[in-house]
Amino acid sequence: MGQLKGKKVFITGAEQGIGFHSAKTLIEAGCDIYIHYFSGTEGPEQLVALAESLGQRAAFGYANLTKADEATKCVKDAVEFLDGMDILVNNVGGIIARKWLGEIEPEFWQTVIDVNMTTMLNVTQAALPYLKEAKDGSSIVNLASLAGRSGGHSGSVAYSMTKGAVLTWTRSLAAELGEFGIRVNAVAPGLILGTRFHNQHTTKESADETVKGIPLARAGTPEDVARTITFLASEYDGFISGATIDVNGGIYRM
Template sequence: MGNLAGKKVFISAADQGIGRATAERLIQAGCDIYIHYHSAEDGPKELIALAHSLGQKAASGKADLILPAEAERCVLAGAEFLGGIDILINNAGGIVARKWLGEIDGQFWRTVIDINMTTMLNVTQSALPFLKAASEGASIINLASLAGRSGGHSGSLVYSTTKGAVLTWTRSLAAELGEHGIRVNAVAPGLILGTNFHNRHTTKASAEETIKSIPLGRAGTPEDVARVITFLAAEYDGFVSGATIDINGGIYRM
């Protein structure tokens, strides 16, 4: 695994949950970091303070990544602050609401696709010149979901569809960018408690029922996912590309 000290990271939606835990772990590994957020600024401020306490560079920027111009502005600000981008973490995403097939209208369909896929397109396109210029190779990590593997629970049809698309996006992008020394991988978390996603959209009863089926006998934490992302980030000069690592306690096995 490569040394992350001094590596330049752009991470989206790192104000809470998996994104925040990942940013914190990468800072502790020695990375300089630019933290995108959509609304809540408290998390990024605390992460910046942590980085500064360790003598590292960190800054944050607010943007609606669905809008191409805002995504480009945010990424360019990050690249200018960091002096480039070695590692891109596409963490933005969400279910918005649980809706069954008969309840899905065009606006909801487009919104969920935009949040989970258009953001990834806009950020990755904007970051591409800087990733290509990374002197020791670069690493992209995309946040997928167990729902993209298994289809998810009822009411997550559109979300699960987009997360399945992220898996294909990852494989296709790995083939396309390999010649530039850019590795592209994904993680597919299962039940990860302590995130806004599950706080809003998963009931206590549903979580407890799922945990009964998890071979390791517990739900995951944001830190469980952050450890795997950090490994993939450090593979900027490695041979892992086009892969998806499942983080679900053994409930789904391939």
């Protein structure tokens, strides 16, 4: 595993939950970081204060990443602040709402695609020239989901479809970008409580029922996923690429 001290990270959607804790863990590993946010600055402000207390550099900026021009500007701001980019963490995503097949309107379908896939396209395209320039190779980590493996629960067909696409996107980019020394991997979390996603879209009864089927007999935490993202980020000079690590307590096994 490579050393992360002094590495330059751009992470999307780090206001709370998995994104926040991933940024925190990367900072604690020694990274300088630029934090994208969409819906609040409290988390990014805490992360900047943490980085500065450790003698490291951190800043944050707003963008609607479904819009290519805003994504490009946010990446440019990050690169100017960091003076480069070694690691990209594509964390932005969401279910938007639970809708069954007969309830899905074209506008909803497109919104789910944009939030989970178009954001990843826009950011990765904008970041690509800088990742190619990283002197020791670079690392992209994409946030997928157990839903992309298993199909998810009822009412998540659109979301599950996009997260399955993230798995294929990751494998395809690993093949395409390897010649530039860019590793591309994904993390597929299962039931991770303490996030906005599950606070809004998962009932306690549903979570309790899911936990009954998890071999480790507990739900995951954002810290569980953050450690995995940090490991894959550290593989900027390693040999892992095109892989997806499942973080689900053993409920889904490949």
